[in-house]
Amino acid sequence: MAYLMGLDIGTSGIKALLIKEDGQIVSSQTEKYPLHTPQAGWAEQNPADWWEATLKVISSVVKDSGVEPAGIKGISLSGQMHSSVFLNKDMKVVRPAILWSDTRTSRQCQQIYDRAGGLENLINYVSNPALEGFTAPKILWLKDNEPANYQQVSLVLLPKDYIRYHLTGEIFTEVSDAAGTLLLNVKEKKWSAELLKKLDISPEILPPVIDSIDIAGRISKNIADKTGLKQGTPVIAGGADNACGAVGSGIIQEGRVMVSIGTSGVVMAQANKPTADKQGRMHLFNHAVPDNWYMMGVMLSAGMSFNWVKEKLFDDTIDYDRLNQLAAAVEPGSDGLVFLPYLYGERTPHADANARGVYFGISGKHEQGHFIRSVMEGVTFGLRDSLELIKAQGIKTEEIRAIGGGAKSQLWQQIMADIFGQEICLLNIEEGPAFGAALIAGVGAGVYDNFATAESRIIKISKRISPVEENVAHYNKLYNIYQNLYPAVKDNYRELSKLN
Numbered sequence: 319m320a321y322l323m324g325l326d327i328g329t330s331g332i333k334a335l336l337i338k339e340d341g342q343i344v345s346s347q348t349e350k351y352p353l354h355t356p357q358a359g360w361a362e363q364n365p366a367d368w369w370e371a372t373l374k375v376i377s378s379v380v381k382d383s384g385v386e387p388a389g390i391k392g393i394s395l396s397g398q399m400h401s402s403v404f405l406n407k408d409m410k411v412v413r414p415a416i417l418w419s420d421t422r423t424s425r426q427c428q429q430i431y432d433r434a435g436g437l438e439n440l441i442n443y444v445s446n447p448a449l450e451g452f453t454a455p456k457i458l459w460l461k462d463n464e465p466a467n468y469q470q471v472s473l474v475l476l477p478k479d480y481i482r483y484h485l486t487g488e489i490f491t492e493v494s495d496a497a498g499t500l501l502l503n504v505k506e507k508k509w510s511a512e513l514l515k516k517l518d519i520s521p522e523i524l525p526p527v528i529d530s531i532d533i534a535g536r537i538s539k540n541i542a543d544k545t546g547l548k549q550g551t552p553v554i555a556g557g558a559d560n561a562c563g564a565v566g567s568g569i570i571q572e573g574r575v576m577v578s579i580g581t582s583g584v585v586m587a588q589a590n591k592p593t594a595d596k597q598g599r600m601h602l603f604n605h606a607v608p609d610n611w612y613m614m615g616v617m618l619s620a621g622m623s624f625n626w627v628k629e630k631l632f633d634d635t636i637d638y639d640r641l642n643q644l645a646a647a648v649e650p651g652s653d654g655l656v657f658l659p660y661l662y663g664e665r666t667p668h669a670d671a672n673a674r675g676v677y678f679g680i681s682g683k684h685e686q687g688h689f690i691r692s693v694m695e696g697v698t699f700g701l702r703d704s705l706e707l708i709k710a711q712g713i714k715t716e717e718i719r720a721i722g723g724g725a726k727s728q729l730w731q732q733i734m735a736d737i738f739g740q741e742i743c744l745l746n747i748e749e750g751p752a753f754g755a756a757l758i759a760g761v762g763a764g765v766y767d768n769f770a771t772a773e774s775r776i777i778k779i780s781k782r783i784s785p786v787e788e789n790v791a792h793y794n795k796l797y798n799i800y801q802n803l804y805p806a807v808k809d810n811y812r813e814l815s816k817l818n
């Protein structure tokens with residue numbers, strides 16, 4: 319029996335997972351690292367922290383599992399998307415990495431539209447809109463604001479590609495993460511020479527792009543000595559965390575949709591063709607499954623909104639179970655209390671860094687439970703926005719698979735079924751992107767013939783939740799009101815941002 323290792327370089331920490339080829343989890347270790355916010359709206363991490371944590375988790379998985387290192391047939395990596403690691407000619411970091419959740423680059427996004435010749439042209443080049451979180455505006459920000467640092471940059475890597483470089487000594491990125499830089503021609507799987515020229519970014523600072531299942535290098539002697547892995551173990555390129563999450567949830571054929579309530583909220587659907595949303599409301603990225611794509615909507619504050627209630631409205635003195643109990647005691651629709659979940663701006667469907675949260679319809683009858691439940695409902699309305707946009711692109715959404723921390727709540731599962739008006743499926747495996755990375759390692763190392771073989775053998779639906787008709791009808795009415803609220807307050811967000 320072969321063993322496979324998946325690493326997920328997340329925002330809050332790194333997870334290393336060792337599985338048997340039949341999908342059984344053998345060992346799982348996580349190690350947290352800090353996130354720095356030197357200014358409001360900024361989010362940075364020190365790549366050295368990722369690397370230190372990587373060595374720790376790999377060593378402890380190898381040790382804890384007791385598996386013979388030669389039995390580990392492949393390793394692969396998943397990583398937070400878009401975050402930029404700036405390296406000099408000696409492969410040393412020039413400054414801390416600027417993360418996906420950092421919103422300092424609004425001016426550079428505008429520059430990108432201006433230089434590309436507008437949204438339509440930009441979408442023709444790279445299939446996506448310019449959003450603050452993406453990599454290209456971060457490169458331009460560095461050029462505009464830290465020219466001395468920019469002068470030193472000879473390579474820009476994404477987090478998991480930086481870690482893979484340390485494991486193997488080889489420099490690569492792969493299609494699914496490259497797609498999130500806003501510099502990849504997503505249709506043709508190569509850097510967009512046209513856009514790079516218009517943005518005056520040298521192609522020299524970008525790594526070569528390979529497929530997610532390609533072998534990107536092998537574990538070096540030095541790393542083998544440090545971790546207990548076998549020298550020469552193949553390291554497969556891997557993927558963006560959402561692509562890996564999709565693989566780990568069996569989203570490998572059109573018709574299947576992944577809805578994730580983690581810190582952020584994600585709705586993504588496999589797409590056989592690279593057809594971008596002309597209005598740029600949805601992301602179109604390359605999948606880890608070769609020559610496939612996915613369309614995705616991202617909410618910045620999904621579980622984060624729920625945690626905001628927990629920490630700020632309840633002083634963090636309450637646990638998730640009690641919050642769920644209080645919310646469950648309230649009728650669907652929260653007696654007319656509607657929440658807009660834009661605590662830190664929003665990406666989909668309103669690309670608006672200035673947007674903020676709203677409780678609408680507060681009345682004297684509303685109690686604590688209403689304020690909790692309406693957050694769960696508001697987040698789910700936001701997810702429905704993405705689902706509707708995916709459907710409007712003609713992509714099939716026959717089976718919705720829910721994952722992430724929020725999907726652990728039975729109440730939230732039912733709210734999703736009722737607001738989407740569709741059955742929700744839960745899965746037997748809840749290991750997230752690290753599990754998808756391990757499957758990618760398996761396909762890349764030849765342990766599985768392809769993703770379909772791995773998926774049919776390992777990933778099963780464990781539970782189905784059906785919508786309640788009466789609730790669906792009520793939520794449809796509330797969804798109309800929810801959708802009307804953002805346009806009604808939009809202009810005030812800009813004004814408000816000038817005061818803060």
Ligand SMILES: Nc1ncnc2c1ncn2[C@@H]1O[C@H](COP(=O)(O)OP(=O)(O)O)[C@@H](O)[C@H]1O
Pocket residue numbers: 328330579580581582620621622624625638639642721722723724725726727730
């Ligand atoms: N029992 C629960 N009920 C409702 N929400 C939950 C529960 N457990 C976790 N969550 C939500 O899930 C989020 C964490 O999900 P997770 O998938 O671990 O996210 P991430 O990988 O982004 O850290 C938290 O922000 C929290 O709001």
Ligand SMILES: O=C(CO)[C@@H](O)[C@H](O)COP(=O)(O)O
Pocket residue numbers: 327328329330397398399400418451498559560580581582584616
């Ligand atoms: O920006 C995106 C996708 O476009 C985010 O989904 C990040 O990739 C999330 O990272 P984690 O919160 O899962 O670490």
